[in-house]
Amino acid sequence: MVAPAVRYSSWFAVVIMLGIGVIGGSGCVVVRAHQRGHLAKRAMTEDRATGEARFAEHERGSREGADGGTGQPGGGCGCN
Amino acid sequence: MRLQLTPVSLGALGALGVALGTTAPARGDGTLAMRGVYYKERATRVMQPMLDGMFDAGTHGIVTGHFLVDAITSASASSGADDSAAFTERRYEGGLGYSHELGAITLAGDAKYSTESDYESIYLGGRAQAEFGQKNTVLGLGGGISLDTISAAAAQGPSMPTLRCDATHPAATSCPLNVYAMYASASQIISRNAVIGLSVDISTLHGFQSNPYRQAIVGEALVPERHPTDRTREAFAASARYYIAPTGTTVIGAYRYYRDSWKVHAHTPELRIVQEAGSDIDASVRYRYYTQDGAFFFHNRYPPDDVAMTQYVSDDVKLSDFTGHTLEAKLGVLGDAFELGGRWAGARFEGILEYAIQHNRFGNAVIAHVALTLPFDY
Numbered sequence: 001m002v003a004p005a006v007r008y009s010s011w012f013a014v015v016i017m018l019g020i021g022v023i024g025g026s027g028c029v030v031v032r033a034h035q036r037g038h039l040a041k042r043a044m045t046e047d048r049a050t051g052e053a054r055f056a057e058h059e060r061g062s063r064e065g066a067d068g069g070t071g072q073p074g075g076g077c078g079c080n
Numbered sequence: 081m082r083l084q085l086t087p088v089s090l091g092a093l094g095a096l097g098v099a100l101g102t103t104a105p106a107r108g109d110g111t112l113a114m115r116g117v118y119y120k121e122r123a124t125r126v127m128q129p130m131l132d133g134m135f136d137a138g139t140h141g142i143v144t145g146h147f148l149v150d151a152i153t154s155a156s157a158s159s160g161a162d163d164s165a166a167f168t169e170r171r172y173e174g175g176l177g178y179s180h181e182l183g184a185i186t187l188a189g190d191a192k193y194s195t196e197s198d199y200e201s202i203y204l205g206g207r208a209q210a211e212f213g214q215k216n217t218v219l220g221l222g223g224g225i226s227l228d229t230i231s232a233a234a235a236q237g238p239s240m241p242t243l244r245c246d247a248t249h250p251a252a253t254s255c256p257l258n259v260y261a262m263y264a265s266a267s268q269i270i271s272r273n274a275v276i277g278l279s280v281d282i283s284t285l286h287g288f289q290s291n292p293y294r295q296a297i298v299g300e301a302l303v304p305e306r307h308p309t310d311r312t313r314e315a316f317a318a319s320a321r322y323y324i325a326p327t328g329t330t331v332i333g334a335y336r337y338y339r340d341s342w343k344v345h346a347h348t349p350e351l352r353i354v355q356e357a358g359s360d361i362d363a364s365v366r367y368r369y370y371t372q373d374g375a376f377f378f379h380n381r382y383p384p385d386d387v388a389m390t391q392y393v394s395d396d397v398k399l400s401d402f403t404g405h406t407l408e409a410k411l412g413v414l415g416d417a418f419e420l421g422g423r424w425a426g427a428r429f430e431g432i433l434e435y436a437i438q439h440n441r442f443g444n445a446v447i448a449h450v451a452l453t454l455p456f457d458y
Contacts, residue, residue, distance in 0.1 A: 031214075044275065049451065052430075054130075063445075
C-alpha cells in the first residue's frame with residue numbers, strides 16, 4: 001500500500017521531469033532576437049492584463065473547486 | 081448601492097507614488113490601468129473597480145501596485161445557499177511588488193493585504209526566473225504564504241456565532257487558515273511563430289476551510305458546515321501559442337489538470353483566437369470547458385445516524401460534481417485608432433463580455449469588463 005502523499009509526489013515528479021526534459025531538449029532550436037517580431041506580439045506574450053487575470057482567478061475561486069494553480073494562494077475570498 | 085471610490089482611489093495612487101518615490105531615482109516609463117468589472121449570477125452581483133500601476137525603478141527594477149474594491153450585493157453570505165437572506169459587503173485589497181533583473185535572472189517579491197468584515201488575508205510571495213539560450217528558454221520557480229483569519233462577523237442576528245476551528249477549538253470567534261504554495265514554470269520558443277509553456281503548482285492548506293454561515297442537511301436538521309482542516313492541491317498546465325502571419329491571427333490552446341486530497345479532480349481545456357485588425361485593434365474570442373468531480377465528503381443530504389458520513393458535512397456547490405462552459409468576446413483598441421495624440425495615442429481601451437454556463441445551483445453568470453491602460457513617463 002503506497003501512501004497518498006508518495007503517490008502524488010511520484011506522479012508530479014514524473015510530470016516535472018518530462019516537461020523540463022522536453023523543453024530542455026528543444027533548446028537546440030534558437031530563434032534570435034531579430035527573428036522574434038511575431039513572438040513579441042501582445043497575443044504571443046500575454047494577452048490578458050493583470051487586473052483581468054486577477055479577477056478571473058478570484059471569480060473561479062468562488063465558483064469552482066479547482067481554484068489555485070495560478071502561482072499564488074488565494075486569500076481574501078470571503079467565500080470559503 | 082453607490083460606490084464612493086474617489087478617496088480610496090486617491091489613497092492608492094498616493095501609496096503607489098510613495099513607493100515610486102522611494103525606489104525610483106531615475107526617469108522611467110510606467111503604465112496606469114483602470115478597470116471596472118461587473119459580475120452577475122442568480123444570487124450574487126459583484127462590482128469591482130481596480131487600479132493597477134507599473135513603474136520602472138532604475139534601469140533594472142520594476143515596481144507594481146494595485147488597489148481594488150469588491151462590492152458584493154444581493155448575495156447570500158453562505159455563498160450559494162438557497163435559504164439565506166441577502167446581504168451587502170465590501171472587500172478592500174491592496175498589493176505591492178518589486179522585480180529586479182540581474183542579467184539572465186530576475187528576482188521578484190510581492191505582498192498583498194485583503195480585508196472584509198469576516199475575512200482578513202496577508203500574502204507574501206517570491207519568485208525567480210532564469211533565461212537560457214538567448215532567452216529562448218525561460219524557467220521560473222516561486223512560492224508564497226497566505227495567512228488568513230476567518231470569522232462570522234457578517235452573520236445576521238443579535239450575536240456573532242462561534243466557529244468550530246478544529247476538534248481542540250470547537251467554539252472560537254475566529255479561525256486561522258494558512259496556505260503554503262510553490263510553483264514551477266517553463267516556456268520554450270520552438271519557432272519564429274510558436275511558443276509553448278508548462279507549469280506545476282502545489283499548495284497545502286491548514287486551518288478553517290468551511291463557510292462560517294453555510295449549513296448542510298443532516299437528516300431533517302441543518303448542521304453548520306464541517307470541512308476537513310487540511311487540503312493539498314496540485315495542478316499542472318500546458319499551453320501553446322501560434323501566430324499565423326498572413327492573417328495576423330494568434331491561436332492559443334491551454335489545458336489544465338487539477339486534483340487535491342479532497343478527491344476533487346478537474347479538467348480545463350481552453351481555446352482562444354486573437355485577430356489583429358490593423359496595428360491598433362485586436363479582437364478575440366475564447367471558449368473554456370470545465371468539469372470536476374465532487375469532494376469525497378460532499379452529499380446533497382446526509383443520513384443522521386451514519387457517523388462516518390457525517391464526520392464532514394458540506395453544502396458547498398463548488399465541491400459538487402459539475403461542468404461548465406465559458407464564452408468570451410474581447411475588443412482592444414489603441415488611442416491611435418481614434419487619432420488621439422501624445423500619450424493618449426498609446427492608451428489602450430478594452431471591453432470584455434463573458435457568459436458562463438454552470439450546471440449547478442449557482443446558475444449561469446454574466447461578466448463584463450471595461451478598462452483603460454495609460455502609458456506615461458516621468
